[in-house]
Amino acid sequence: MIVKSKGIVLSYMKYGDTSIIARIFTEDQGYGSYIVNSIRSQKSKKSIGYFQPFTMLDLVLYVKETRDLQRISEFKSHHPLHHIHQDLIKSTITLFLTEVFSKLLQSEQSPNPELYNFAEESIKTFDGLKTRVENFHLQFLLKVGPFLGYAIDDIDNLFSSTDKLAPSHENHGVMDLLMKEPYGYEIKMAREDRASMLDTILEYYEHHAHISKPKSLEVLRSVLN
Known part of the structure; x- marks a missing residue:
């Protein structure tokens, strides 16, 4: 048909x-x-x-x-996208996210309009961001969870499924902001903390969605550093 x-x-x-x-x-x-x-x-x-x-x-x-x-x-x-493929940081984040998102979508072979709408609106926003793009991949992976059936709606649930220690009070608040605030919101964190938070998110999905570590992870870290 x-x-x-x-x-x-x-x-x-x-x-x-x-x-x-x-x-x-x-x-x-x-x-x-x-x-x-x-x-x-x-x-x-x-x-x-x-x-x-x-x-x-x-x-x-x-x-x-x-x-x-x-x-x-x-x-x-x-x-049309005007910036994602021309900007080095945005294009690297895009390469990383499309790899992880593809892995998470393996079981989504039937319509999921809410997930599709979320992804489309997220990409449009990302393309239009002029500053504060370095946290987009963290926010996307946290926000997409509920649409896939993974309830990353509580920081403690996120850490309880990984080998990571519970975050400090400060980083707990940062993770909460990443989940709840819109893309582009100013969330200050050290480079090492950003890398650690991404490791925690990926370990969560490795545990619950049984995905493998993305090959583009090291490229992402190299560019963001």
Whole structure:
């Protein structure tokens, strides 16, 4: 059947001589893999740039329930991004988040419109932030939990599932701010504390969602440092 849906690109890999397989989180179908034919061909009328991480697209999909790999018939930009792919810090955070988000979405192969709306609005906000972007990945991973069924709504629950010691009173307050305040809110913390908090969040998801440590973690740390 033919399905029209919005979608958020997470990654892609080359397929054959001219095509790609894109991993996309769609509003109507959930998370899935899609073939995009001839996008790498010299004769292609559209750029592979449409499939950069976090790009938001309007899609026409060919969907067969008996097939794991679906096809994209048509696509166009849904909401252009102006800064995420041009700014080194933002692009590195994006690379890291799309890797972790893809791992968390493995079980989301059915529609989850609330999660989709959260992700779309978060990306739009991130693209527009001019300052205070260094905490975005922490806030995103804390805020996305409830949409995936992981109740990271209490700091003590977060630490009780990891090998980390309970945070100091000061860092407890910082984590609470990261959870509750909007993106871009000024939350001051030392570089070492930011790295430690990210380790705690990742350990939580490793324990509950059984995801592996992201390969892009060291790249993220190198750029933020």
